[in-house]
C-alpha cells in the first residue's frame with residue numbers, strides 16, 4: 157500500500173515515471189491529485205521566493221489533517237484551526253504517527269474568530285479547503301483567511317462546485333433534485349442535501365478578488381472521478397492512471413470547471429503575484 161500520509165506523486169511526474177500497478181495506487185488519490193499538484197507548485201515557488209525551506213502554513217478548517225500532516229511531512233510548519241475537538245484529536249494522533257508532531261499545531265477556533273487564536277499576517281500560505289460551504293458568511297470567512305497571509309503569500313481555496321452536483325443528481329436519475337440545485341441560491345438539491353452551500357467558479361473567483369487577492373489559477377477537481385463506476389477503474393490494469401491523467405488535463409480547462417465536483421482557486425497577494 158502507498159503511504160496515506162505522503163502527498164500523491166505529482167501527476168506531471170506520472171507522464172515520465174512508470175506507475176506502480178493497480179492496488180498500490182488508491183482511488184483516493186483521484187480526489188486530491190489535482191489540488192496537490194497546484195498546491196505543491198505554489199509552495200515550491202514560495203520556498204524559492206523566500207529562500208526558506210520551511211514555510212508557515214495555516215489550514216483553516218483543516219480537520220483531522222488530510223493536508224496538514226502531509227504538508228508537515230514536506231517540512232513546513234502547519235497550524236490547523238478547526239472548531240471540532242474530535243478532528244483536532246485525530247489530527248494530533250495522525251501527526252504523531254507520521255512523526256511530524258513538532259511541526260503541526262492544532263488550535264480550536266473558527267474562520268470568523270480566526271484572530272482570537274492565530275496571528276494576523278503571519279503565514280506564507282493559507283489553506284481553506286472544504287470550509288466556505290459551512291461558514292456563516294463565506295466572504296467574511298475568506299477575508300479572514302486572506303488577512304492571515306504575509307504581504308507575499310498564497311491562498312489555496314477548495315470548495316464544492318454547483319455544476320458537478322447538478323450533473324451527479326441528473327445522472328443518478330434524480331432530475332427534480334438536479335433542477336432544484338440549479339435554481340437554488342445555495343446550490344442545494346433539497347432538504348436531505350448534506351452540503352450547506354455550493355459555488356460556481358465565478359462566485360469563488362469573485363470572493364477571492366473581493367478579499368484583495370489576484371487569482372493565479374482555477375482548476376476543476378473530480379470532473380470524472382465521481383461519475384465513473386468503480387468497476388471500470390478497479391478491474392483493468394492502468395485504468396486508474398489513465399483516469400488520473402484525464403482529470404489533470406481537464407482540470408485546467410474552463411469548459412470542465414462547470415461540471416467539476418469541487419473547484420480549486422489559487423489566490424496570491426498582489427506582492428506575491430508580481431514577484
Ligand SMILES: C[S@@+](CC[C@H](N)C(=O)[O-])C[C@H]1O[C@@H](n2cnc3c(N)ncnc32)[C@H](O)[C@@H]1O
Pocket residue numbers: 216217218219220221222223237238239240243265266267268284285286287290291292
Ligand atoms: C469537509 S471538512 C474539510 C477538512 C479539511 N479541510 C480537508 O480538506 O480534509 C470541513 C471542516 O471545516 C470545519 N469547519 C466547520 N465550520 C467551520 C468554521 N466556521 N470555521 C472553520 N472551520 C469550520 C469542520 O470542523 C471540518 O473539519
